[in-house]
Amino acid sequence: MDASLNRRSFLGSVAVVAAAGNAFGQAQKSPGLTPAPPPAPPAPTGPFTLPPLPYPPDALEPSIDAETMRIHHGKHHAAYVNNLNAALAPLIAGGLTVDPDIDVFITKISTLPADKQTAVRNNGGGHANHSLFWKLLAPKGKGGEPSKDLVAAIDRDLGGMDKFKEAIEKAGAARFGSGWSWLIVTPEKKLAIVSTPNQDSPLMGDAQMEKNAATGTPILGIDVWEHAYYLKYQNRRPDYLKAIWDVVNWNEVSSRYAKAMQK
Numbered sequence: 001m002d003a004s005l006n007r008r009s010f011l012g013s014v015a016v017v018a019a020a021g022n023a024f025g026q027a028q029k030s031p032g033l034t035p036a037p038p039p040a041p042p043a044p045t046g047p048f049t050l051p052p053l054p055y056p057p058d059a060l061e062p063s064i065d066a067e068t069m070r071i072h073h074g075k076h077h078a079a080y081v082n083n084l085n086a087a088l089a090p091l092i093a094g095g096l097t098v099d100p101d102i103d104v105f106i107t108k109i110s111t112l113p114a115d116k117q118t119a120v121r122n123n124g125g126g127h128a129n130h131s132l133f134w135k136l137l138a139p140k141g142k143g144g145e146p147s148k149d150l151v152a153a154i155d156r157d158l159g160g161m162d163k164f165k166e167a168i169e170k171a172g173a174a175r176f177g178s179g180w181s182w183l184i185v186t187p188e189k190k191l192a193i194v195s196t197p198n199q200d201s202p203l204m205g206d207a208q209m210e211k212n213a214a215t216g217t218p219i220l221g222i223d224v225w226e227h228a229y230y231l232k233y234q235n236r237r238p239d240y241l242k243a244i245w246d247v248v249n250w251n252e253v254s255s256r257y258a259k260a261m262q263k
């Protein structure tokens with residue numbers, strides 16, 4: 001039995017004894033009982049908040065099941081937001097001004113104190129990536145088609161739609177551990193497929209990025225963390241990557257492509 005279990009067992013015993021004392025009317029008379037501790041302070045509520053899903057949790061079935069969506073959004077994404085706010089709270093109390101646009105904020109991580117950068121990188125990236133991911137998906141039949149300009153760019157830079165899909169699936173399947181597969185617009189206004197580890201974003205564009213994780217503007221991102229697919233697909237990540245095409249919001253991807261080309 002480990003130390004924490006021993007401690008839990010001990011505390012449980014104390015609780016039972018205290019309850020028994022109460023039942024016999026003895027607890028109120030004992031001067032030695034420790035008063036209940038004050039409630040934990042509430043988690044920081046800002047500056048970032050969890051955005052609502054833009055559709056019901058079951059809207060992406062059968063590609064992505066409702067339970068996965070509930071946990072992914074309500075637990076995992078929520079945790080990234082809470083942890084990010086918690087990491088920033090002492091800095092904000094010390095006078096830090098935070099850009100409320102998470103996509104802008106994560107480009108400035110290197111300006112933060114060194115001991116905060118990892119927490120902000122992981123949780124800020126998690127918040128940015130998931131906020132984008134929900135918008136890039138849509139119920140089957142509701143996501144439209146890629147714009148003519150986007151199709152032309154895919155033909156020009158990636159060898160056509162079939163090769164593009166094959167390449168982004170391959171990048172996601174090959175990602176060791178957890179991460180993302182992306183379609184980005186590079187600073188040279190070309191399309192490229194890259195993969196990032198953990199919750200790194202192509203927007204971060206710093207020295208900590210892997211060599212193959214070229215920086216740019218993400219216009220499509222596929223979450224390949226196990227939490228995104230494991231309930232339905234277990235170890236079959238490639239099957240998840242194929243099924244997700246039915247729920248890509250091409251209207252959103254096309255709009256993001258047009259904006260990235262105008263930057």
Ligand SMILES: [Fe+2]
Pocket residue numbers: 072076130223225227228
């Ligand atoms: Fe995720």
